[in-house]
Amino acid sequence: MMKKFTPVLPIVCVAILLVCSLFSAGCISMPASEKSMTPTVSTTVISNTPELPSSQSTTTTSAVATANVPTITVSLPSDITITYPSDWEMEEPGVISLREYGRTTTNIANFFSPDITWERAHGIPNHDTSRYTTFSIDVDSQTYSDEDRYFNLATVAIQDSLGSIEITRHEQLPLFRGISGYKTYALEFNTADKKWHYRFVNVDGRFVIITVKNPLPYSTEVDDMLASVKITPDITNNKSR
Numbered sequence: 001m002m003k004k005f006t007p008v009l010p011i012v013c014v015a016i017l018l019v020c021s022l023f024s025a026g027c028i029s030m031p032a033s034e035k036s037m038t039p040t041v042s043t044t045v046i047s048n049t050p051e052l053p054s055s056q057s058t059t060t061t062s063a064v065a066t067a068n069v070p071t072i073t074v075s076l077p078s079d080i081t082i083t084y085p086s087d088w089e090m091e092e093p094g095v096i097s098l099r100e101y102g103r104t105t106t107n108i109a110n111f112f113s114p115d116i117t118w119e120r121a122h123g124i125p126n127h128d129t130s131r132y133t134t135f136s137i138d139v140d141s142q143t144y145s146d147e148d149r150y151f152n153l154a155t156v157a158i159q160d161s162l163g164s165i166e167i168t169r170h171e172q173l174p175l176f177r178g179i180s181g182y183k184t185y186a187l188e189f190n191t192a193d194k195k196w197h198y199r200f201v202n203v204d205g206r207f208v209i210i211t212v213k214n215p216l217p218y219s220t221e222v223d224d225m226l227a228s229v230k231i232t233p234d235i236t237n238n239k240s241r
Contacts (some may be wrong), residue, residue: 007120018231025223073228078139080208081127083228084223088135102157105138105209116217128195130214135225138158140207147202151185154200154209158187165189179210180231197222203231 050103073083074090077108089112099105113133142148151172159165169188178184179201187198197212215222
């Protein structure tokens with residue numbers, strides 16, 4: 001009886017093919033492992049967004065600090081006090097002259113702002129090219145019974161003195177917005193190349209006149225100075241110094 005012959009070569013070939021298949025499956029799984037790392041890489045990139053340089057924070061702090069300019073409070077003739085920024089210049093001329101508003105008054109004080117920088121003027125729609133802002137205080141020694149007429153005549157005199165002007169404000173202010181609680185008239189206008197503000201303050205018939213030239217670049221300081229003006233009743237009792 002003949003023994004049955006089992007071929008060895010086909011079995012070996014099948015085994016080799018099976019091993020190769022398993023090895024190939026392992027090789028194919030490698031890229032999947034690399035893709036799984038992608039979210040981790042993306043998260044790492046986002047979390048490493050650089051912060052602002054420390055020098056920018058220093059600049060901002062410095063800008064805020066320089067804005068807090070100390071102020072000075074002074075007593076002026078005719079029992080008037082005012083507070084102004086310490087980087088402004090003050091003079092007390094005491095000159096008596098006929099002014100552009102048609103009255104002979106005493107100029108008791110002038111305040112001059114620092115030169116207007118590009119940073120301060122930038123973005124402000126202002127046709128006035130003056131180098132600084134001027135804040136002046138005059139006192140009229142005469143007494144007038146009709147304050148409305150005084151204000152209207154002063155407006156006409158300014159128009160005659162300066163020529164063509166564009167009036168942007170002409171009114172009596174509410175008492176709570178008046179200077180030192182007194183009846184106050186506001187006149188604001190533009191000339192061809194200048195901008196002016198006036199405040200006519202009626203202290204029981206005697207007038208204090210405040211003139212502001214080129215007010216816009218230092219509008220905050222001007223508003224603070226106007227609010228700080230204090231006038232005592234002594235001005236009505238002929239106690240001017």
